[in-house]
Amino acid sequence: MSASASKGGFVSLSNRCNESKSPYVRSHSNNPTAWQLWSPETLELSKRTNRLLFVSIGYSACHWCHVMAHESFMDDRIAQLLNEHFIPVKVDREERPDVDKVYMDFLQATTGGGGWPLNVFVTPDLQPLFGGTYWPGPKSERAHHGGGFETILTKVASAWKEQEARCRESASNITDQLRQFAQEGTLSGRRSGEGIDGSDDGLELELLEEAYDHYKSRYDEQNGGFGGAPKFPTPSHLSFLLRLGEWDGIVKDIVGDDAVQNSQKMVVKTLDNMAKGGIKDQVGHGFARYSVTKDWSLPHFEKMLYDNAQLLPLYLDAWLITKNPLFLETAHDIATYLTSSPIQSPAGGFHASEDADSAPSASEKEHKEGAFYVWSHSEFYKALTDEKLASILAKHWNVKPNGNVSPKHDIQGELKGLNTLCVTLSITDLSQQFGLSEQDTVQAIQIGRQRLSDWRDQHRPRPLLDDKIVVSWNGLAIGGLARTSAALKESEPAASRRYLEAAVSASQFIRRELYDSQTKTLRRVYREGPGATAGFADDYAFLISGLIDLYEATFDDSYLQWADELQQSQIQHFADNESETKGGFFGTPALAPDILIRSKDAMDNAEPSANGVSATNLFRLSSLLDDSNYSALATRTAKAFEVEMVQHPGLFTGLMSAVVNSRLDVKPIVISGTDASSEVKSALSQLHQMVRPGSTVVRLGGDSKSDWLRQRNEVLGSIEQDRDMVQVCEGTSCKLIKAAELQELLKGTHV
Structure with a gap:
């Protein structure tokens, strides 16, 4: 890698991008910039030579990443500056979201904004010194007024050479502030179980109303969505608003009828305008990343798996609640995108993304945004x-x-x-x-x-495909397809089978290729074999959620058994159990060697927060398995972010389900008996046609596979599975009900 690597001396580097499996990193292999990989070897080289790391983070479908690569990283002068004065490192944010989060938090804290490409100068101790997103290259018309990349490189190199001590002090101070920020939300100084006011009441349902008020104040009455341009779909936020009216009646009483109805109206208008807008591929299938305009007309053309995987169950829920045929049509459109080439892998699983840029025709070499x-x-x-x-x-x-x-x-x-x-x-x-x-x-x-x-x-040549298979995003897709399959089982059996087969195939692929059955741990990414990076908290959380949905679509308890195993592993490697006053899940495992700050993710952004999904998973598993340890940990997870939720409830919509579940039991609906039973058929049909944020479904008898589940849950083990009946269980007792009573029961109007 180097001819000489003495401290402060000459070091000769060669471009190592071809050593990576990432399509994004490999796309920079022809750069004159001597890119290194984020590895112990590279980090040690930085220390040994006392050079700043120039860490450039992006992803394959990122348009402005391509622009900067063309303008700067292919430029000989820029490459010379980077190679002589820095250790340039190229990182795929989708492979290393932990590295991305540390430096994105830094950028947002120091500049108030963020995005990709994310470029940051980092000390040999991994402390961030200075950063930004896109910087214009030397030949760009935007490189003026001293803001071009060449100027920035020259100034940073000079500052490090002439004022190293001052630079280190500044980076250290910033890092201390970032650590302090990361440690917030752990109820430091409070006794476990105490509420904000020192009481034992815990999280209040009024937080739901405050979260609603946040979105009501930002709602775009004309176009739908929230705020101005650029406008993002934000499925987590829309799902929260849509589901407000589907909880137990107690929630509706607290939030208010007007708020519930208006929440649904906001979501319906937003989803309607998105489905008709340019953000949706009107000719093919699927949705683009976001809209450049506030009216959804002009997309930023990249297509991401995680966006479409979240939008699928959102449109499904909207159809189940409103019966608007446009929403069912759109759900089919997204499901078709997920289950077709190029997103669906022939081996099972789903690829990561399609690029924003492509050549306008086969005879043209230059790629342009949206050309396809x-x-x-x-x-x-x-x-x-x-x-x-x-x-x-x-x-x-x-x-x-x-x-x-x-x-x-x-x-x-x-x-x-x-x-x-x-x-x-x-x-x-x-x-x-x-x-x-x-x-x-x-x-x-x-x-x-x-x-x-x-x-x-x-x-037209199709945009380039990033064919990584990312566990967390596949978990989202598995869950959305499983739920859609269950909802359409009676009305559209062919489509239902196709969607279910894709979800099952993806789960089998992950178990076969990315799961170690001995250690019960995950790898994050598959491409040309399993990647070296261990799974993160979101990989476990999103996959567990998808497996629970897959169980409720098939009633094959092997999915539930695997979800239980993964949940135990997530607790072991990610839960904050240092003291009674803390809680929640760290994003990275405890022994991660190359991360400056170990933080917890609780705010919902483009993806739902790992802690929000984890808390919901724990409540659902507690209901299905009758495991009070899981429900206690779920409440503890939500309470870890109590201070932040009270201050900014609209930023933590993923945790709002946990707020409700910490107050109201998640009702397990147990259906036993033969598949031919009219009562069984009626109950299953109703449940699959409902949005049920406060209940789970267990199937005993018939074609279901429930041997493991009946052993894991003693209450279920005592139920006669050959007897046709519908029951609601609580603790060690179950109450027999009629299928016709399910709607009233789950809406909280039936006693």
């Missing part, structure tokens, strides 16, 4: 072959002769004269305008969509 998805007016008409059909669909999707993308949103000028497809004219209005029946209009749209899809596939 946007249309010129002439190409749109040419692809549809029929003038009248093209006229109808141009009105439907707002296709204009000079394009529909505003120059102010097209920073690089790559979308000039092009159109993103957004539904701007309803079926009814379209039918009236062209003198068609609504049935003929729908058929025209279906024909046109297929023709455009075929044209796109034949004439």
